[in-house]
Every structure is written in C-alpha cells, then in structure tokens.
Amino acid sequence: MLAIENLRVVYHDVISVLNGISLDVNEGEILIIIGANGAGKTTLLRSVAGMIDFYDGDIIEGDIKMEGSSIKGLDAADIMKRYGLTYVMEDRPVFWYLTIEENLGAASFSRWDKHVKTDMEEVYEYFAVLRSLRNKRAGYASGGEQQMLAIGMALMTKPKILLLDEPSLGLAPLITEELFSIIKKLNESGITIVLVEQNANAALNIGIRGYVIETGRIVLDGKAVDLLKNEDVREFYLGSGEKERKSYKDAKRYKRRKRWL
Amino acid sequence: MTIVSLGLGFFLRGCIQLIWGSHSYSFFLDLPDITLEIGDLLYLSDPIWAGILSLLTFGLVIVFLFRTRWGLAIRATSEDQSKAMAFGINARFILMIVWAISALCITVAGIMISNFGALQVGMSYVGLRAIPVVLIGGMDSIGGALVGGIIVGICEALAGSYIEPMGLVGFKEVAPYLLLLIVLFIRPYGLFGTVRIERV
Numbered sequence: 001m002l003a004i005e006n007l008r009v010v011y012h013d014v015i016s017v018l019n020g021i022s023l024d025v026n027e028g029e030i031l032i033i034i035g036a037n038g039a040g041k042t043t044l045l046r047s048v049a050g051m052i053d054f055y056d057g058d059i060i061e062g063d064i065k066m067e068g069s070s071i072k073g074l075d076a077a078d079i080m081k082r083y084g085l086t087y088v089m090e091d092r093p094v095f096w097y098l099t100i101e102e103n104l105g106a107a108s109f110s111r112w113d114k115h116v117k118t119d120m121e122e123v124y125e126y127f128a129v130l131r132s133l134r135n136k137r138a139g140y141a142s143g144g145e146q147q148m149l150a151i152g153m154a155l156m157t158k159p160k161i162l163l164l165d166e167p168s169l170g171l172a173p174l175i176t177e178e179l180f181s182i183i184k185k186l187n188e189s190g191i192t193i194v195l196v197e198q199n200a201n202a203a204l205n206i207g208i209r210g211y212v213i214e215t216g217r218i219v220l221d222g223k224a225v226d227l228l229k230n231e232d233v234r235e236f237y238l239g240s241g242e243k244e245r246k247s248y249k250d251a252k253r254y255k256r257r258k259r260w261l
Numbered sequence: 262m263t264i265v266s267l268g269l270g271f272f273l274r275g276c277i278q279l280i281w282g283s284h285s286y287s288f289f290l291d292l293p294d295i296t297l298e299i300g301d302l303l304y305l306s307d308p309i310w311a312g313i314l315s316l317l318t319f320g321l322v323i324v325f326l327f328r329t330r331w332g333l334a335i336r337a338t339s340e341d342q343s344k345a346m347a348f349g350i351n352a353r354f355i356l357m358i359v360w361a362i363s364a365l366c367i368t369v370a371g372i373m374i375s376n377f378g379a380l381q382v383g384m385s386y387v388g389l390r391a392i393p394v395v396l397i398g399g400m401d402s403i404g405g406a407l408v409g410g411i412i413v414g415i416c417e418a419l420a421g422s423y424i425e426p427m428g429l430v431g432f433k434e435v436a437p438y439l440l441l442l443i444v445l446f447i448r449p450y451g452l453f454g455t456v457r458i459e460r461v
Contacts, residue, residue, distance in 0.1 A: 051347065054346060075351065077346065077349050087347050088347070089344065093341075097340055097455065098333075098336060106334060106348065109334045
C-alpha cells in the first residue's frame with residue numbers, strides 16, 4: 001500500500017537524519033516502528049505525510065510511493081485528500097483554544113459534507129469521554145482525553161492509512177492500554193495503521209510486523225512476535241533480557257595478544 | 262518583520278505618489294444626512310455612517326469567523342500552522358483568505374476616512390493609530406479591538422478638547438499611547454487578550 005524506497009532526509013541542508021530507509025506497509029496491518037530518541041522515526045512520518053518542508057527538511061534521495069504512484073513533494077492536504085493518509089503528530093496535536101466539537105469540525109475541513117455530524121457521532125462512540133466534554137476547550141482536557149481527541153480528529157478525515165506518532169507519550173499505563181485497544185479496534189474496522197512508539201512492549205503486542213530504526217537506518221525487521229522474543233530488542237527496548245552485567249572485555253573480538261611489548 | 266513592513270509602507274506610498282500625485286482628491290459618498298442633535302450634543306452625519314458601516318463590517322467578519330467552516334479553519338490555523346496542515350487544512354490558502362479579509366476591512370475603513378475629508382497620500386498614517394487600539398484591546402481578542410477602538414477614540418477626543426487648550430498642543434496624538442502604557446502595565450495581554458491555557 002505504502003512503500004518507502006531508500007529514503008534520505010536532511011534537515012537545514014546539513015543534518016542527515018534518515019540514511020536510506022526502505023519499508024513497505026501492507027494493507028490492513030498494524031506496522032510498529034520502534035527506535036531510540038533521535039533515530040528518525042518522527043522524521044520518517046513527516047516525510048511521508050508531506051510536512052517535511054515545513055520543518056526545513058529535504059528529501060535528497062529515494063521515493064515514497066502510495067499505491068504505486070509517487071507522493072514525494074506533494075502538499076500535506078493533497079496527500080490526505082487523494083490517498084487518505086492522515087498523520088497524527090506527536091505530543092497531542094489538538095487545538096487548545098477551540099472546543100472539542102470545533103476541533104472535530106476543523107479536522108473535517110478537507111472533506112466537508114453532510115455526513116460530518118454522523119461521523120462526529122461515530123467518533124463519540126469510539127471515545128465516550130469526548131461526548132461529555134464536547135463544549136469544553138481542548139486545552140483544559142486531560143492528556144488522555146487530548147490524545148483520544150487527536151485520534152478522533154484523524155478519524156474525521158476518513159483515513160485509509162493512519163500514521164500515529166507516539167500516542168502513548170506521557171500517558172498513564174492504564175490509559176495507554178485503553179488507547180491501544182481502541183487502535184486495534186480501528187485496525188479491525190479496516191484502517192491500516194503505522195504506529196511509532198517508545199513503549200515497545202505494548203506496541204509489539206498489538207502489532208503484526210515491526211521495524212527497529214537506529215540512526216536513520218533499519219537495523220531489524222520481522223514479525224512483532226519474533227521481535228518481542230529477539231534478544232537485542234529485549235535488552236535495548238524492553239529492559240529485560242540478560243540480567244548479569246556485561247563487561248567490555250567480553251566484547252573484545254580478539255582474545256589473543258597481537259604483539260609483544 | 263516590523264522594519265520590513267515599515268519600509269514596504271514607505272515604498273508603496275512613494276509608488277502611489279508617482280502614479281496619482283501627492284495632491285488631494287475630493288471624495289465623498291452621497292449618503293443621506295442623518296445628523297443627530299441630542300441635548301447639547303451634535304452628532305455629525307458622516308461619523309455616524311462610518312460607525313454604522315464599521316459595525317456592519319465587524320459583524321460580518323465575526324459571523325464569518327465563528328459561524329462558517331472557513332472561519333473555523335482560520336481559527337485553527339491561527340493557533341498552530343503545523344497541526345492545521347496535518348489535519349488537511351491548506352495553511353497557505355487560509356493565509357491568503359485572511360489577507361483578503363484584512364484588505365477588505367482596510368478598504369472599508371479607507372473609504373469612510375476619506376469621506377471625512379479628502380483622499381490623499383498622507384492619509385495612510387491613520388493606520389498607525391490602530392496600534393494602541395489593538396494592543397489595549399488585546400492582540401488576539403476580536404471583541405477587544407471594538408472596545409479598544411471606542412476607548413482610544415474617546416480618549417483622543419477628551420484629550421483634544423480638555424488638555425490641549427491648556428497649552429499642550431498635540432497631546433491628542435500622544436494620549437492613546439500613554440493609556441496603552443498604563444494598560445500594559447496592569448494587563449500585559451491587553452484588556453481582553455486570551456489568557457494562556459497553562460497545564461500543570
């Protein structure tokens with residue numbers, strides 16, 4: 001459905017963030033992308049959603065294809081309208097000074113028609129809390145409610161593929177669990193989901209496939225269940241794995257002395 | 262940015278002088294005379310018309326901003342451009358609309374002001390008097406601009422007729438800025454500026 005081919009992205013013409021990433025997203029799956037801070041996950045999503053220009057970044061090599069046609073260099077609004085690709089930015093991208101209902105209305109700007117009201121009802125079905133807060137300013141809602149609103153706003157754009165950037169950022173474990181179960185439900189209703197997460201454990205549990213990104217490169221990919229069992233992923237991202245301390249001595253490649261003196 | 266706009270202002274003024282000359286043109290709208298006389302007070306026809314038309318324009322802008330989907334998109338974009346873009350609002354197009362609306366409002370204002378006297382180049386400096394109006398009302402408050410305008414107008418008129426005769430010629434021009442200074446000391450966001458939402 002979505003294919004990224006050897007993508008290289010540079011910020012301000014000097015900072016190379018993505019150094020040749022290739023990945024595909026199949027229709028109807030939940031794809032998990034994990035990686036440390038600064039690995040380039042957010043940059044990847046920004047380039048796909050057509051917002052990299054806004055952050056003074058440039059795609060210097062590679063291509064992004066949606067259903068076979070290149071979407072590189074298109075406007076964010078165009079990509080959304082033509083291909084149904086919606087990007088939910090990190091850190092709860094809601095409009096603080098608008099009420100929750102107005103937020104949902106603003107998100108449906110690109111496709112305003114008679115169904116907006118019924119779609120809003122549908123969002124309220126998914127996120128029951130939002131209904132009782134509909135006339136409250138979004139800035140006064142709690143973090144979990146804001147994140148639910150952000151995903152609700154993304155639903156108002158009628159997406160076929162949804163890019164979620166760290167939806168669990170700053171949320172309590174219980175709320176995260178609820179959020180992820182909703183994401184799973186959305187996926188079952190037919191929306192393809194690309195989920196970028198720091199919370200690797202929770203994400204890999206709902207995911208189908210996963211990629212691990214480090215310094216702008218893909219270092220590992222596979223089925224989510226396999227990644228959960230992978231020794232390195234367990235150690236670096238899940239905080240479990242080998243318990244005993246490792247010493248640099250063991251990592252030395254040559255045990256034999258090479259010269260006398 | 263401010264300096265660039267000032268420079269651009271001078272440039273445009275020069276262009277206008279080159280094309281249309283710096284002499285004044287007579288200009289008046291043929292509106293029915295509605296001069297009011299209540300007690301000792303005399304309300305001239307032209308300022309009343311100006312008030313009515315500016316209130317009308319104001320009302321239209323308010324309706325546009327708060328009752329239409331375009332207005333909703335404008336308010337969303339004004340808060341955060343990148344978020345608006347991510348939700349499919351074409352920010353560049355919205356900016357264009359906003360510029361068009363502001364140009365429209367300025368045109369209405371320009372017509373009303375030239376109706377008071379004559380149409381000439383130096384008139385554009387009237388625009389600078391909007392600065393205390395907007396700052397007193399609060400930069401991001403729409404109703405604040407209305408209240409601020411009335412406050413500044415009354416302040417100018419009172420200073421002109423009570424303080425200037427005491428020997429302070431030109432005090433009328435300074436009075437709004439003094440008022441602005443006092444208001445900003447007490448309320449840094451202006452009288453009706455949005456209180457920032459702060460999360461704890």
